[in-house]
Amino acid sequence: MSENEERKIVRSFGSRVVFYTLTNILLVAFGWLAGWWLKGHSFIAWGQSNYFSDSFRLFYLAYLLIEAIVDFSLSPRWIRPMDEVPHEWLHWRARMWETVLVVSVFSDCMGLLPVSLSGGARWAGVGFLAAGLLLYAKSSSDRREFLRRSAGKPFPVNGVFGVIRSPETLSHLITAVGTALVFNAWAGVFCALITLGILVGYVSAQDRMMQEKYGNPWTAYKERVNRWVPFLF
Secondary structure, eight states, X not given: OOHHHHHHHHHHHIIIIIHHHHHHHHHHHHHHHHXXXXXXXXXXXXXXXXXXXXXXXXXXXXXXXXXXXXXXXXXXSSOOOGGGSOHHHHHHHHHHHHHHHHHHHHHHHXXXXXXXXXXXXXXXXXXXHHHHHHHHHHHHHHHHHHHHHOTTOSSOXXXXXXXOBOHHHHHXXXXXXXXXXXXXXXXXXXXXXXXXXXXXXXXXXXXXXXXXXXXHHHHHHHHHSOBSSTTTO
């Protein structure tokens, strides 16, 4: 590996791991500090709502770093074709992810509408986050392998793509639900349901774009592989 390639990898690591992780941690901090401020922004209020007093909240910070490293390690290090990513839906998808995160953290700080009075919801959230990360890792790895060995094929159809379409988008939804549950927030779950509607619109628009570009091959793929849930949706 040349020195120039090593520098590119370092810069990519900095932008896709360090920056991504810090950005999400700042969103967590914003949601938590907003709750602390409304509770009186005093030392007493901080003692009653110390973010670091709960192991699930600490786990989430570690999860953000792990997710970024997985993305850097497994996903393609180049921009995917724009015609596969409807920009307006991509914008709303990103905004809803931020909304789910901030609302969930804020609700946890304020103690508003907890899903469970025990740790059951938070443990379920850990499970959802793990499932979403595994699905994303698998789909990213399969897409990267396809781009390396595509041999003129227009889109990936093997691996997880042979079971469901748009697996990365499904992983996004699973992660949103997991985030809401880790912070034990019904408000976050509600935002995740809104996210579901946006993601359905996203994959529908993506289907139309792929249909316009690839025609019959995409039609045959749609007939063979369903979105998200095999044999159902």
